[in-house]
Amino acid sequence: MSPTGASRLRVRVRGVVQGVGFRPFVHQLATANGLTGWVRNDEQGVLFEVQGAAAEAMPRWMRERAPPLARVDAVEVEPVSPVEAEARFVIEASEKGGRAQVAIGPDAGVCQACIEEVCTPTARRFRYPFTTCTHCGPRHTITHSLPYDRPQTSMARFPLCAACAREYDDPSDRRFHAQPLACPACGPRLSQPLESIVATLREGGVVALKGVGGFQLVCDATNEAAVARLRSRKQRDGKPFAVMVSSLASARRLVTLTEVEDTLLTSWRRPIVLARRREALALAPSVAPGLAWLGVMLPTSPLHLLLFHEAAGRPAGVGWLEAPLDVAFVVTW
Numbered sequence: 001m002s003p004t005g006a007s008r009l010r011v012r013v014r015g016v017v018q019g020v021g022f023r024p025f026v027h028q029l030a031t032a033n034g035l036t037g038w039v040r041n042d043e044q045g046v047l048f049e050v051q052g053a054a055a056e057a058m059p060r061w062m063r064e065r066a067p068p069l070a071r072v073d074a075v076e077v078e079p080v081s082p083v084e085a086e087a088r089f090v091i092e093a094s095e096k097g098g099r100a101q102v103a104i105g106p107d108a109g110v111c112q113a114c115i116e117e118v119c120t121p122t123a124r125r126f127r128y129p130f131t132t133c134t135h136c137g138p139r140h141t142i143t144h145s146l147p148y149d150r151p152q153t154s155m156a157r158f159p160l161c162a163a164c165a166r167e168y169d170d171p172s173d174r175r176f177h178a179q180p181l182a183c184p185a186c187g188p189r190l191s192q193p194l195e196s197i198v199a200t201l202r203e204g205g206v207v208a209l210k211g212v213g214g215f216q217l218v219c220d221a222t223n224e225a226a227v228a229r230l231r232s233r234k235q236r237d238g239k240p241f242a243v244m245v246s247s248l249a250s251a252r253r254l255v256t257l258t259e260v261e262d263t264l265l266t267s268w269r270r271p272i273v274l275a276r277r278r279e280a281l282a283l284a285p286s287v288a289p290g291l292a293w294l295g296v297m298l299p300t301s302p303l304h305l306l307l308f309h310e311a312a313g314r315p316a317g318v319g320w321l322e323a324p325l326d327v328a329f330v331v332t333w
């Protein structure tokens, strides 16, 4: 405690703390607890100063309450002199220079809130394939250099529209300081409309998607001719393909899932999960020839999800994800 009665701490947080909503998280905690000060990203991670009665609890909260995509490796605390006449807690512009020592977060699968948004006809981002928020979407893929801020990402050439800028600046919004934030008015667009992509897939075509993490080749997993064509183009003779389905309900028609596999499949990492085959939906024989196991995955990005949404006839809301859908895609890199 200082002679004025105000305690001020400088806190350094190391780990995966950029691009995961860490500054908004610190801002929200500080504001909710009546603290003043500032937070910023720099080459070593996140640095903040807090002042007020609850300041002492902040370092502990960094580990206990960290946002879902963060990984806190170290929290370093040092007392500093209190600042007079500081009225608020602010997020400062990042410092540049020095060598980057911070870990950037991995790309994360689309979150439930964003899934709901792209399936809601009245939402601004209805059917928008590049929807993201602080808790989901690309990180590593779009970052050219650190610190992780929009000008250092491939989103730099998409200036925010007024509506997106409001979300970016609103501490109560889940897109507060979300760097890859975009919408149909200001963000990237598909070169082909969703309906023609899905029509091509239905006709047995192979589609190249430039998605998170590079190009993917996609085809209808129930169409033998399409899968065989993809196999010959990729020069992949017998190696099994993994299959993407709309939801857990759809996955359960193809494979038997244990509780652990369930959790894995729906986690933000959206892995391919190898599970025991069931075949309630008839896949093309050449997807995984002669194997008792099948690699399944759920939509990783809104673009993938919207392929299923389009194939399902653009249902409103997310109720359609509770029922199995007779659509499965081979998705390969």
Ligand SMILES: [Zn+2]
Residues within 6 Å of the ligand: 110, 111, 112, 113, 114, 132, 133, 134, 135, 136, 137
């Ligand atoms: Zn999201």
Ligand SMILES: [Zn+2]
Residues within 6 Å of the ligand: 160, 161, 162, 163, 164, 165, 182, 183, 184, 185, 186, 187
């Ligand atoms: Zn916008």
